[in-house]
Amino acid sequence: MNMITTDAPATVIIIGINILIFALVNLNVLDVKMLGSSYMDTIQNRQYYRIVASAFTQREIMHLACNMYSLYNIGQVLEHVLTTKIFAVCYGIIMLIGGFLSAKLHKKGSPFTYSIGHFTGLAVGLICGMVLISIFSFGV
Numbered sequence: 001m002n003m004i005t006t007d008a009p010a011t012v013i014i015i016g017i018n019i020l021i022f023a024l025v026n027l028n029v030l031d032v033k034m035l036g037s038s039y040m041d042t043i044q045n046r047q048y049y050r051i052v053a054s055a056f057t058q059r060e061i062m063h064l065a066c067n068m069y070s071l072y073n074i075g076q077v078l079e080h081v082l083t084t085k086i087f088a089v090c091y092g093i094i095m096l097i098g099g100f101l102s103a104k105l106h107k108k109g110s111p112f113t114y115s116i117g118h119f120t121g122l123a124v125g126l127i128c129g130m131v132l133i134s135i136f137s138f139g140v
Helices: 003-007 009-026 039-044 049-055 061-082 084-109 119-138
Strands: none
Touching (some): 003 061, 009 061, 061 084, 061 119, 084 119
16 A cells, blocks of 8 residues: 555655655755745735745654654544545645735734744644544544
8 A cells, every 4th residue: 555645645644745745945045034924024025825835844853754644643633534625625725824914913022023933733734624523433
């Protein structure tokens, strides 16, 4: 069974995008300030692309490794249970809501600070999805 290419294609694509952006940032092809999300740039200046870009941006190798390992494990399960299309839609919705809330929450404390690597929030959202599926499927 080849899980990397057939069982979780959306997960593998998301991991690939993260690795590509990580490489481009660390090779100084892309600047974190171009990709990071802050209240001022994202909300005030209406640069909404930053919500998506910051979710795929990692700076440290261990941060990337831990996040992608988590995504690989969570994504495999959810893609199998939900189908690839539904998983991708859920991932996108969680990413947009989490990124927007993160930018709004930084309004008071640090409106100019750039935030990247929003995978932790995504992981929490995905794990909550797994818990809800378990509750509704098994009555736990």
